[in-house]
Amino acid sequence: MKKKFLALLLLVSLLGTVLTGCGDGSTEKAPEDGKEPNGSTSVSAQANEVTVGIAQDLDESLDPHKAVAAGTKEVMFNVFEGLMKPTSTGDLIPAVAEKYEVSDDRMTYTFTLREGVKFHNGKTVTAEDVVYSIERCADTSEGVPLVEAFSVIQTVEAADDHTVAITISEPSNEFISYMTTAILPADYDQQDTAPVGTGPFKFVSRAAQDSIVLEKFDQYWGTPAYLDKVTYKIIENADSLVMSLQSGAIDICSHLTSTQVAQLGDDFNVEEGTMNLVQAMYLNNAVKPFDDVRVRQALSYAIDKQGIIDLAFDGYGSPIGSSMYPAFGKYFVEDLTNYYTHDVEKAKSLLAEAGYPDGFEMTITVPSNYQPHIDTAQVLVEQLKAVGVTARIELVEWGTWLSDVYSGRQFQSTVVGVDASNMTARALLERFTSTAGNNFINYNNAEYDALFAKAQASYDDAEQTALYKQMEENLTANAANVYIQDLADLVAVRKGLEGISFYPIYVLDLSTVRYAQ
Amino acid sequence: MRRMNGYLRAGLILTGFLTALIILGYFWTPYDPTAMAVGPKFEAPTLAHLMGTDNFGRDIFSRVLKGAGTTFAIAVSTVAIGAVCGTAIGALTGYFGGVVDDAMMRFNDALTAFPSILLALVIISILGPGSKYNVVLALGIVFIPSFARVTRTAFAALRDVNYVKSARLMGAGNGRILAVHILPNTMQVLLPAVTIGFNNAVLAEASMSYLGIGVTPPDASLGYMLSEAQSMFTLAPWYALGTGGVIILLVFGVGLIGEGLQRRGNEVD
Numbered sequence: 001m002k003k004k005f006l007a008l009l010l011l012v013s014l015l016g017t018v019l020t021g022c023g024d025g026s027t028e029k030a031p032e033d034g035k036e037p038n039g040s041t042s043v044s045a046q047a048n049e050v051t052v053g054i055a056q057d058l059d060e061s062l063d064p065h066k067a068v069a070a071g072t073k074e075v076m077f078n079v080f081e082g083l084m085k086p087t088s089t090g091d092l093i094p095a096v097a098e099k100y101e102v103s104d105d106r107m108t109y110t111f112t113l114r115e116g117v118k119f120h121n122g123k124t125v126t127a128e129d130v131v132y133s134i135e136r137c138a139d140t141s142e143g144v145p146l147v148e149a150f151s152v153i154q155t156v157e158a159a160d161d162h163t164v165a166i167t168i169s170e171p172s173n174e175f176i177s178y179m180t181t182a183i184l185p186a187d188y189d190q191q192d193t194a195p196v197g198t199g200p201f202k203f204v205s206r207a208a209q210d211s212i213v214l215e216k217f218d219q220y221w222g223t224p225a226y227l228d229k230v231t232y233k234i235i236e237n238a239d240s241l242v243m244s245l246q247s248g249a250i251d252i253c254s255h256l257t258s259t260q261v262a263q264l265g266d267d268f269n270v271e272e273g274t275m276n277l278v279q280a281m282y283l284n285n286a287v288k289p290f291d292d293v294r295v296r297q298a299l300s301y302a303i304d305k306q307g308i309i310d311l312a313f314d315g316y317g318s319p320i321g322s323s324m325y326p327a328f329g330k331y332f333v334e335d336l337t338n339y340y341t342h343d344v345e346k347a348k349s350l351l352a353e354a355g356y357p358d359g360f361e362m363t364i365t366v367p368s369n370y371q372p373h374i375d376t377a378q379v380l381v382e383q384l385k386a387v388g389v390t391a392r393i394e395l396v397e398w399g400t401w402l403s404d405v406y407s408g409r410q411f412q413s414t415v416v417g418v419d420a421s422n423m424t425a426r427a428l429l430e431r432f433t434s435t436a437g438n439n440f441i442n443y444n445n446a447e448y449d450a451l452f453a454k455a456q457a458s459y460d461d462a463e464q465t466a467l468y469k470q471m472e473e474n475l476t477a478n479a480a481n482v483y484i485q486d487l488a489d490l491v492a493v494r495k496g497l498e499g500i501s502f503y504p505i506y507v508l509d510l511s512t513v514r515y516a517q
Numbered sequence: 518m519r520r521m522n523g524y525l526r527a528g529l530i531l532t533g534f535l536t537a538l539i540i541l542g543y544f545w546t547p548y549d550p551t552a553m554a555v556g557p558k559f560e561a562p563t564l565a566h567l568m569g570t571d572n573f574g575r576d577i578f579s580r581v582l583k584g585a586g587t588t589f590a591i592a593v594s595t596v597a598i599g600a601v602c603g604t605a606i607g608a609l610t611g612y613f614g615g616v617v618d619d620a621m622m623r624f625n626d627a628l629t630a631f632p633s634i635l636l637a638l639v640i641i642s643i644l645g646p647g648s649k650y651n652v653v654l655a656l657g658i659v660f661i662p663s664f665a666r667v668t669r670t671a672f673a674a675l676r677d678v679n680y681v682k683s684a685r686l687m688g689a690g691n692g693r694i695l696a697v698h699i700l701p702n703t704m705q706v707l708l709p710a711v712t713i714g715f716n717n718a719v720l721a722e723a724s725m726s727y728l729g730i731g732v733t734p735p736d737a738s739l740g741y742m743l744s745e746a747q748s749m750f751t752l753a754p755w756y757a758l759g760t761g762g763v764i765i766l767l768v769f770g771v772g773l774i775g776e777g778l779q780r781r782g783n784e785v786d
Contacts, residue, residue, distance in 0.1 A: 238748065239747075239748070242751075257748075259749055259752065262752055263752055311553050311573050311574070312572075312573065314558075374734060375572075375573075378551075378553075378734050378735045379553060381551070381735055382551060382552065382735070393733050393734055393735065394733065395733050395734075
């Protein structure tokens with residue numbers, strides 16, 4: 001019993017300590033672990049280097065062909081390049097290749113390599129290296145190839161030192177987007193631990209669970225990086241991440257929440273990009289009451305997207321109206337965002353028409369490890385209350401969500417963000433065709449299927465884009481899901497640094513980051 | 518009537534006050550505890566919002582009132598399950614002894630070897646998370662061994678005292694002896710155990726909701742609120758302090774009652 005009181009007393013005093021500790025946090029300059037003696041702003045400005053905070057360690061292997069975690073690709077984007085390279089606007093530009101030609105039957109791609117592209121180990125890139133890299137990813141001897149889309153590759157041949165021809169088994173609109181796969185030296189086998197690529201930064205060292213160091217590659221073929229050195233510091237705890245920013249131990253950190261950002265002082269600029277996710281309340285179109293289009297439309301009218309963004313995300317986020325996010329400018333149809341405006345009366349009358357004048361009860365399943373989706377669901381519950389719909393949140397583990405909701409399709413509604421596995425509209429839209437294996441909402445619309453088939457048969461870019469846009473309109477008009485927003489990706493950048501750009505894929509390009517003069 | 522001591526009096530006053538607030542919260546709160554934007558986000562405590570507002574602009578005081586009710590209800594039901602089942606098992610094994618007693622107590626020892634939260638986690642993952650009733654059931658089961666242990670000792674000690682022997686000679690059945698002759702005399706150990714159990718249950722519910730397997734949002738419970746408050750500590754310290762403070766007071770009050778009861782028992786001995 002005595003012990004209990006002692007423990008209580010301890011708890012109270014502990015709380016006190018925490019409080020005073022945090023009060024000092026903003027003025028304290030000593031880095032948390034004291035490892036970086038020159039961590040303060042002025043010194044690192046002279047040293048022309050930055051420290052970037054990342055929330056998780058990289059994959060065990062740094063080999064770009066084997067890396068699976070998005071966090072690993074985000075870092076190694078600065079080290080590796082493919083024949084083609086994505087730009088921040090979502091286009092593809094030639095990188096290791098200088099140009100490419102497609103044969104008339106759309107089955108053969110001929111790449112001409114850029115002159116004088118060097119690997120980080122000093123060797124010049126040859127056609128042999130390209131053939132090695134592509135074949136390595138297309139190799140089916142261990143079952144599935146490293147890059148699944150490479151299963152269409154028939155032959156990879158080096159015509160001469162500067163020319164590589166790739167033949168595929170069937171014409172494909174997306175094939176070229178997979179040519180961003182990293183080009184590696186053919187005669188090098190240390191990619192797991194000491195990766196060598198052709199990017200603007202070269203790999204220097206790595207300490208597991210602690211840090212990764214990159215340095216500027218002087219012989220880079222393109223615009224050289226501004227910074228001489230980049231250190232990635234792994235800080236897994238969200239609270240220490242904020243404290244490390246405040247103390248000056250790290251200069252840049254992406255994927256912050258609005259709550260974390262609000263805790264940063266005046267030392268930082270907050271850049272707002274997008275997460276490139278389609279966040280929606282996904283509705284199981286096959287179960288009652290969501291099999292009725294009027295009910296789905298009613299819910300779309302019932303919710304206030306901007307209200308969600310304001311309440312749960314401090315105003316950070318971009319409202320969307322269909323399964324496409326704004327960073328995908330080419331395919332994004334802005335008008336769809338306001339197709340359903342917040343209108344409680346209209347929602348009620350639609351519900352009444354559908355036979356639910358008094359609303360109904362529903363369950364929103366949310367994966368418990370994604371706080372943004374939980375927060376969104378909480379606001380949804382409140383907004384749905386206004387039209388008489390009683391929603392209950394059910395939190396499930398990520399594994400359960402994958403097996404029950406995504407694969408099993410045993411759910412009523414769920415709030416998640418759906419991303420694109422590669423930079424194509426198909427990656428976002430194919431899943432809603434009635435026969436798609438990942439059509440977890442059971443969307444079944446003959447017109448939609450027909451549009452998709454037409455888009456796949458079309459090799460005219462403008463025509464195909466128009467068809468994809470019609471598909472988006474179809475999803476919106478039929479209220480396939482209650483579309484909400486593309487979550488904001490908030491990046492804190494120490495004042496004095498500039499040049500952060502956002503990509504429609506999950507990367508942080510540091511080659512353009514520099515100290516303002 | 519034995520005299521109340523200071524501990525007991527202070528504990529009763531504190532707990533009584535909190536219970537009154539919780540009952541009030543059941544019928545009335547200043548604001549709807551789930552209504553958003555009743556005030557600006559992260560507003561510091563004012564007269565309109567006694568404990569300030571949270572990240573959705575919800576009134577924290579209203580949520581604490583409701584949340585404390587949820588936590589209180591879970592703790593009481595948990596202790597009820599634990600005490601009733603635990604006492605039953607403890608009484609039977611303690612009174613009858615033998616192989617069953619040995620087996621039960623070794624099983625009990627084995628269970629005690631695991632941290633109670635871990636056990637509750639296992640039970641929750643079997644029952645499925647996200648329901649208050651499953652939390653109550655899981656915690657209740659976890660609490661059975663400690664009650665069984667306490668009551669078993671008391672029943673074993675009283676098994677062979679003279680008044681029990683006399684009752685047995687007079688032909689009283691085992692059931693009557695257990696319920697009428699022994700049980701009332703174990704209250705001295707049982708009541709403090711109940712108060713300790715209540716406190717542990719409050720903290721266990723708080724930890725489970727904190728881990729995200731207890732109460733689901735937007736419902737409030739003290740533990741869930743505390744876990745929310747943690748990530749906003751530098752922005753809204755009043756959130757964590759208000760919620761944490763209520764947990765401390767609740768546990769402290771009941772702890773005082775337990776201490777008081779125990780001391781009163783000792784005075785008599």
